[in-house]
């Protein structure tokens with residue numbers, strides 16, 4: 001059995017990517033199963049329901065299993081026993097994260113906005129047709145990861161492939177579906193603070209400093225006005241619990257095109273140096289910042305050197 005699986009705290013790219021990859025590998029003659037390492041977020045639930053796709057089963061241990069990774073390529077975001085799994089392939093769009101494998105594998109990594117863009121290219125390469133529902137979900141994953149093409153991570157390949165997937169799915173107004181998705185993402189009322197902090201959260205090791213960075217992408221930042229103090233208190237609590245140097249929560253306004261960064265840190269001078277900013281009341285504004293991958297991590301990591 002070949003398992004296809006995305007990263008810990010899975011996002012839509014990880015879940016839909018696993019489903020699409022399982023379908024592709026099945027067509028290529030393997031017995032496959034799409035699985036996930038964690039809970040489904042509300043945006044992904046919306047996509048799965050919209051396209052009548054089954055939620056992949058939860059699986060957290062892969063020792064001795066054949067595994068095709070999607071949407072990540074490091075140990076931190078993998079299962080704890082990743083070193084004991086047999087890595088068959090990777091489809092991803094992140095920086096290299098230091099994997100070592102026992103044998104050769106099928107690696108598809110490109111500097112594009114979404115893993116599902118890479119997976120669509122794999123379907124084309126192998127000349128396999130994509131079913132309508134899977135195509136629609138892949139289109140949504142691209143709209144999500146590229147913030148409806150606004151993110152600096154978005155490339156011409158992503159927009160072209162997203163449109164091709166919309167055609168296969170017979171969807172005309174795909175940008176409207178994108179907005180609908182971000183409205184689902186923007187519902188924070190009544191959600192426990194920790195759940196919001198951890199909804200899209202990644203751990204990093206930056207030159208020996210443990211750093212956590214969460215991100216919430218919404219259509220209007222004012223929805224955080226009343227809970228911002230709680231969020232700041234919670235990332236400080238999380239920083240202490242996880243023995244992190246720093247925990248950031250990136251509150252991204254996809255319409256205003258910028259992010260309010262909430263900060264819990266032992267090293268304020270590092271954060272201030274990273275972006276040449278001043279932290280006030282545990283926060284600062286980053287104009288034009290939409291992407292953790294391109295506008296947060298590449299600035300923060302070298303500042304810890």
Ligand code: MG
Pocket residue numbers: 007011013014071
């Ligand atoms: Mg992801």
Ligand code: MG
Pocket residue numbers: 013014071093113114115145
């Ligand atoms: Mg992705």
Ligand code: MG
Pocket residue numbers: 011144145200
């Ligand atoms: Mg994302």
